[in-house]
Amino acid sequence: MAGLLFTPLAWASLSLLLDFRKGRCVSWLGMVIQVLVSLALWYAVMERGGFSYALGGWEAPLGIALRVDGLAVTFVLLTAAVATACGLHAGFYLDACKPWQRYFWPLFWFLWAGLNGVWLGADLFNLYVSLELISLAAVGLVALGGEAAALRAALRYLFAALLGSLAYLLGVALLYGRFGTLSLALIDEQLASCEPALIVALLLMLAGLALKTALFPLHGWLPPAHGIARSPVSALLSGLVVKASFYIAARLWLELGDRLGSPWLAQSIGALGAAAVVWGSWLAFRQPHLKQVVAYSSVAQIGYLFLLFPLTFAVAEPVSLLAQQGITLQVISHALAKAAMFLAAGNLILSIRSKRVDALAGVSHFLPFSLFSFGLAGVSLMGLPPSGGFAAKWLLLQASLASGQWWWVGVLLLGGVLAAAYVFRIYRASFLEVGDSDDFYHPPQSLEAIPMILALLALGLGLVAEPVLSVLSLPFEVTADVNEAQL
Amino acid sequence: MRRVRLFVTLLACAGLIVALAAAVLDVAGAAVSSELPEQLRASLERSGVEHPVTAVLLNFRSYDTLLEIGVLVIAGMAGISLASTNSLEDPALRSADSLLYALQRWFVPVMLLLAAYLLWAGAYRPGGAFQAGAVLAATGVLMRLGGLPMAFIRPGILLRLGLVIGFAVFLLVAVVGALMGEAFLAYPATMAGLLILTIEVALTLSIGMILLALFVAAPVTDEHEPEEGAGS
Amino acid sequence: MSSALLYALAGVALCGIGLAGFLLLNHLLRRLLAFNLIGSGVFLVLVGLAQHRGGPDPVPQALVLTGIVVAIAATALAVVLIRRYFHLTGRTSFKAESEGDGGGAGS
Numbered sequence: 001m002a003g004l005l006f007t008p009l010a011w012a013s014l015s016l017l018l019d020f021r022k023g024r025c026v027s028w029l030g031m032v033i034q035v036l037v038s039l040a041l042w043y044a045v046m047e048r049g050g051f052s053y054a055l056g057g058w059e060a061p062l063g064i065a066l067r068v069d070g071l072a073v074t075f076v077l078l079t080a081a082v083a084t085a086c087g088l089h090a091g092f093y094l095d096a097c098k099p100w101q102r103y104f105w106p107l108f109w110f111l112w113a114g115l116n117g118v119w120l121g122a123d124l125f126n127l128y129v130s131l132e133l134i135s136l137a138a139v140g141l142v143a144l145g146g147e148a149a150a151l152r153a154a155l156r157y158l159f160a161a162l163l164g165s166l167a168y169l170l171g172v173a174l175l176y177g178r179f180g181t182l183s184l185a186l187i188d189e190q191l192a193s194c195e196p197a198l199i200v201a202l203l204l205m206l207a208g209l210a211l212k213t214a215l216f217p218l219h220g221w222l223p224p225a226h227g228i229a230r231s232p233v234s235a236l237l238s239g240l241v242v243k244a245s246f247y248i249a250a251r252l253w254l255e256l257g258d259r260l261g262s263p264w265l266a267q268s269i270g271a272l273g274a275a276a277v278v279w280g281s282w283l284a285f286r287q288p289h290l291k292q293v294v295a296y297s298s299v300a301q302i303g304y305l306f307l308l309f310p311l312t313f314a315v316a317e318p319v320s321l322l323a324q325q326g327i328t329l330q331v332i333s334h335a336l337a338k339a340a341m342f343l344a345a346g347n348l349i350l351s352i353r354s355k356r357v358d359a360l361a362g363v364s365h366f367l368p369f370s371l372f373s374f375g376l377a378g379v380s381l382m383g384l385p386p387s388g389g390f391a392a393k394w395l396l397l398q399a400s401l402a403s404g405q406w407w408w409v410g411v412l413l414l415g416g417v418l419a420a421a422y423v424f425r426i427y428r429a430s431f432l433e434v435g436d437s438d439d440f441y442h443p444p445q446s447l448e449a450i451p452m453i454l455a456l457l458a459l460g461l462g463l464v465a466e467p468v469l470s471v472l473s474l475p476f477e478v479t480a481d482v483n484e485a486q487l
Numbered sequence: 488m489r490r491v492r493l494f495v496t497l498l499a500c501a502g503l504i505v506a507l508a509a510a511v512l513d514v515a516g517a518a519v520s521s522e523l524p525e526q527l528r529a530s531l532e533r534s535g536v537e538h539p540v541t542a543v544l545l546n547f548r549s550y551d552t553l554l555e556i557g558v559l560v561i562a563g564m565a566g567i568s569l570a571s572t573n574s575l576e577d578p579a580l581r582s583a584d585s586l587l588y589a590l591q592r593w594f595v596p597v598m599l600l601l602a603a604y605l606l607w608a609g610a611y612r613p614g615g616a617f618q619a620g621a622v623l624a625a626t627g628v629l630m631r632l633g634g635l636p637m638a639f640i641r642p643g644i645l646l647r648l649g650l651v652i653g654f655a656v657f658l659l660v661a662v663v664g665a666l667m668g669e670a671f672l673a674y675p676a677t678m679a680g681l682l683i684l685t686i687e688v689a690l691t692l693s694i695g696m697i698l699l700a701l702f703v704a705a706p707v708t709d710e711h712e713p714e715e716g717a718g719s
Numbered sequence: 720m721s722s723a724l725l726y727a728l729a730g731v732a733l734c735g736i737g738l739a740g741f742l743l744l745n746h747l748l749r750r751l752l753a754f755n756l757i758g759s760g761v762f763l764v765l766v767g768l769a770q771h772r773g774g775p776d777p778v779p780q781a782l783v784l785t786g787i788v789v790a791i792a793a794t795a796l797a798v799v800l801i802r803r804y805f806h807l808t809g810r811t812s813f814k815a816e817s818e819g820d821g822g823g824a825g826s
Contacts, residue, residue: 005671006662009557013651013658016564017644055550056664056672061523062530064550103568110561117554125782129554132789136558136796140565143800148807155747155800156813162754162793163741169786170507170734170761176779177514177727177768180521190519197513200506496742504735511727511764515771524776539777540784548781555785562792566799617788701795 003037004076004116012109020098023105024091030109031084038073038080045073046471052122052185060123060183067122067185070471071328075119075247078332081457082239082339083112089343089450090232092443093350100144107144111137111236118244124172124182127248128165131212135161138241141233142225153224160211160221164245167208174201188255202260205252206269212245215269215306216276219299223283226295231346234291238298239339243331246305250327253309261313270310274411276303281418285425289355290348293422294341297381300415301334307396307408315403322402325469326395332468333388333458337380340454344374347447348430351440357425361432366440369448371430376455378423383416388461535679537611544615545683549672553661556654556690563650563697591633598626606691610680616653616687620694627699646700653693657686723770730763745812747801751794758790 011030015023045051050069059065087108094101110133117130139161143154172182174197179187191198214222222242226234253261280300287293304327311323347370352359364371380387393412400408461468527539527547534542544552602622609615660682664673674682733756740753762783769779805811 006658006665009553009654009658010662012557013560013655016560016647016651054670056546056674057670058530058547061521062526063547100568103564106564107561110557113557114554125785126548126551126554129551129558129785129789132793133554133558133561136561136565136793139796139800140561140568143565144568146569146803146807148804151800151804151807152813155797155804158793158797158800159741159750159754162797163757166754166757166761170764173761173765173768174510174514176765176782177511177771178517178519180519180523180769195513195517197510197517200510493743497739500735500739500742503738504731507731507734507764508728511724511731511768514768515724515727523778527777540780543777543781544784548778548785551782551785555788558789559792562796565796569799569803617784698791698795701799 003033004041004120005113007034007037008109008113008116012106012113015105015109016103018102018105020094020096020101020104023102024096027087027105027109028091031080031087034112035080035084038077041068042073042077042471045070053120061181061186064123064126065183065185066120068120070473072119074328074332074468074471075243076116078335079112079115079119079240082335082454083108083115083236085339085450085454086232086236086239086343089235089346089447090230092447093232093346094230098145100146103144104141107137107140108236111141111241115240115244118247121248122184124175124184124187125169126182128169128172131165131168131245131248134241134244135165135212138237141236142229144230144233149224150228153221153228156221157225160218164208164210164212167211168205168248169208171201171203171205171208174198174204184251184255191256191259194259198256199260202252202256203265206249209245209249209252210269210272210306213242213249213302213305214299216272216279216299216303219276219280219302222299223292223295226298226342227289227291231291231342231349234295234346235339235342238295238342239335242298242302243305243335246302246331250305250308254312254324257309257313261309263314266310266313269306270405270408273303273306273309274408276300276306277411277415278303278418281415281422284422285418288357290345290357290360290426291342291355293357293426294338294345297341297419297422298334298338300419301330301338301381304330304334304392304396304412304415307400307411310405311396311399311403311408315399319399319402321473322395323399325472326392326399328472329388329392329395329461329465329469333380333392333461336454336458336461337377337387337389340373340377340451340458341381343447343451343454344370344377347443347451348374350443350447353441357429360426360430362430363440364430366442367448370443370451371427373448373451373455375423375427376459377451378419378426380455380458380461382419382423383412386462387459388465389458391462391465533676533679535674535676535681535683536609538609538613540613541609541615541683545686546674546679549657549661553654553657553672556657556693559694559697560650560654563700564647566701567646567650587629587633591629594629595626598622598629602626602691602695606687609687610684616690617694619687619691621698623691623695624698624702627695628702631699631703646696649696650693650700653686653690656689660686721771723767725767727764727767727771730760730765730767733757733760733763735760747804747811747813748798751797751801754797755790755794758786762786 007030015027053066053068055064094104114130114133121127121130139154139158142157143150175187176182179190211218226237277300280296280303284293284296287296308323308327312320349355351367352363380389383389383393397409397412531539531542534546536542602619605614606619661672665671737753737756737760741750744750744753766779766783769776
């Protein structure tokens with residue numbers, strides 16, 4: 001446990017003192033440690049179920065407790081996988097000669113620390129601080145290098161993120177005023193019935209988190225920020241960072257939503273998600289720049305996640321579990337596929353020296369490997385079997401039919417068709433034979449291998465969905481011996 | 488169109504105020520008395536400091552504070568990543584005001600003393616690392632405006648070490664507890680006071696340094712990285 | 720009505736005013752100030768509401784202190800970004816470049 005929290009923070013301070021190349025070597029060592037620790041924690045949860053961990057030995061409500069359960073540990077492991085891939089890719093991809101690139105590693109590690117803090121957090125205020133840690137590190141990564149367009153995107157991102165955090169904190173303030181505690185579990189215990197003030201609090205928190213997750217129509221900040229950042233950074237932002245605020249919203253909804261929610265609220269959040277799927281895919285289809293296509297595709301894929309709200313509200317327990325599993329699979333498969341897609345897009349951009357889709361003509365001869373990774377990731381986004389995206393949509397399909405909300409089925413199908421449209425548009429552009437230029441740059445093999453591995457993981461996720469999902473339903477012990485939790 | 492937008496926004500914000508005020512009054516009427524304050528009073532003896540706010544900040548909820556310092560370090564680091572070497576010594580930014588020079592001689596030592604007092608007072612009355620660090624940073628700003636040379640603020644290993652030292656000391660103390668078989672961030676009860684003081688001193692230095700670096704980093708240079716894929 | 724509750728209500732008013740400023744102003748520094756106004760409002764609600772019953776409570780005070788530091792860090796970073804943006808483009812708002820992406824509250 002301590003290792004999981006300590007490593008990213010320690011490596012952040014260590015890599016700040018080194019330059020980019022030395023920081024790279026040190027960071028790779030840190031990634032190995034972090035992956036091992038995450039695996040060990042996953043194994044521990046598999047063995048004996050979830051437990052809570054009191055930081056500093058002070059139990060909640062006085063201190064801050066962490067909640068280590070199946071869902072949290074799955075996300076910790078996912079973060080370790082995606083962040084390691086992005087870190088390895090960044091080590092080769094970024095220009096080591098630029099003096100500001102040395103700040104990539106500390107920001108990267110702080111981002112990782114914040115993500116782990118969110119997955120494990122059980123304290124509402126601590127979640128706020130973790131969210132801010134993530135936001136500021138992400139903004140710093142977007143702004144790194146500091147040309148005007150990146151600064152503009154970073155500022156938009158910063159303003160959106162700050163407003164979202166404050167709305168969340170205002171909700172926390174109301175909850176603390178009412179219950180006198182910040183622990184989500186204790187609030188859940190004390191909450192007996194619906195009160196109007198608490199609905200206001202929940203609405204504020206959900207609105208703030210939706211802004212940070214870039215739910216339609218609050219998504220305006222996402223495409224510029226994800227499109228302009230360096231490709232490994234875009235992969236981190238799209239794959240992991242937007243999921244952090246969604247994760248908190250989902251946790252709040254699953255704990256408190258049954259008493260504070262209403263069918264009206266659940267359906268309207270679902271409708272916004274559905275609108276995001278359609279509108280985001282349509283805009284992705286129309287973008288002139290390669291990375292903007294991928295960024296708008298994120299807006300669409302995030303839309304699916306918000307179907308969690310209608311599909312878990314006032315439905316039977318097994319249906320709700322089905323929907324939760326579907327959404328979890330969607331988060332995992334999107335994180336893997338989108339990271340693969342951004343990294344592959346980065347390779348393509350490196351090769352053709354242009355960001356435009358129509359400049360891709362002829363690249364299929366020169367970079368078939370990266371293009372293939374891009375396509376494999378696209379298969380998962382479209383939701384074709386046997387990918388993780390297919391398994392996720394299949395579960396969601398079952399959940400919406402079982403709960404009698406058949407209208408979401410149309411969204412799931414339409415979203416898949418639109419995803420196919422924008423992925424094939426890239427393919428069409430890259431197979432065009434123009435023949436006037438064969439001036440392509442060949443990125444190193446290792447750069448091409450990393451997105452391929454991620455894409456294959458996303459593709460294979462559908463085959464191993466059962467064991468992955470079994471971790472989610474592990475029991476959670478309320479009292480755990482702290483000393484045993486030393487990893 | 489513009490007036491419609493103005494009107495709608497103002498109406499929405501007024502609606503928000505009304506809804507929030509109703510919620511606040513509702514909560515104020517229904518608030519339960521929690522056992523948290525009593526629990527806090529009971530545990531205060533074991534925390535190593537007398538002032539409850541400092542105890543909450545640096546012992547009970549020290550994870551929050553650790554991450555908060557992390558946020559500060561991120562901001563400082565992102566700030567200096569946008570600055571470059573030569574701009575930090577820009578003579579044009581120095582003030583030529585003779586009154587400032589005269590006052591500076593009196594103010595700088597007094598402010599340093601005040602920072603030290605605030606740090607020391609944090610254990611039993613309002614004060615603490617952040618307040619002391621802010622005063623320290625203000626001293627630095629005054630010195631910079633007066634043109635006193637401050638070699639350590641140039642972006643180099645010294646500056647980066649200064650940014651991170653408080654965070655690193657905090658983290659080391661946190662992990663020592665874990666290595667000795669207690670929870671992460673747990674202090675041994677007998678040494679809690681001493682450890683908290685060590686953390687506070689390092690934090691004060693770092694906080695002052697970060698805030699000063701952010702002030703100094705605001706001037707800019709023309710050097711920047713070309714956009715991704717803008718090669719041809 | 721206790722004075723603590725009065726503080727909380729003043730915080731509510733600050734939040735509303737700040738939000739209006741955040742949405743309506745174009746100048747980046749003014750928007751940043753509006754954000755700080757909302758932040759102060761939230762902190763007032765946090766402390767005022769918690770201390771309405773039971774007198775002084777160190778926990779929200781510590782939370783607000785943490786919140787202030789986080790807000791200062793974010794503000795300082797934003798100022799550095801804004802100054803550099805102004806230096807490179809001569810602009811003080813996002814408005815000058817129009818975009819057809821539908822926008823959002825955070826734009």
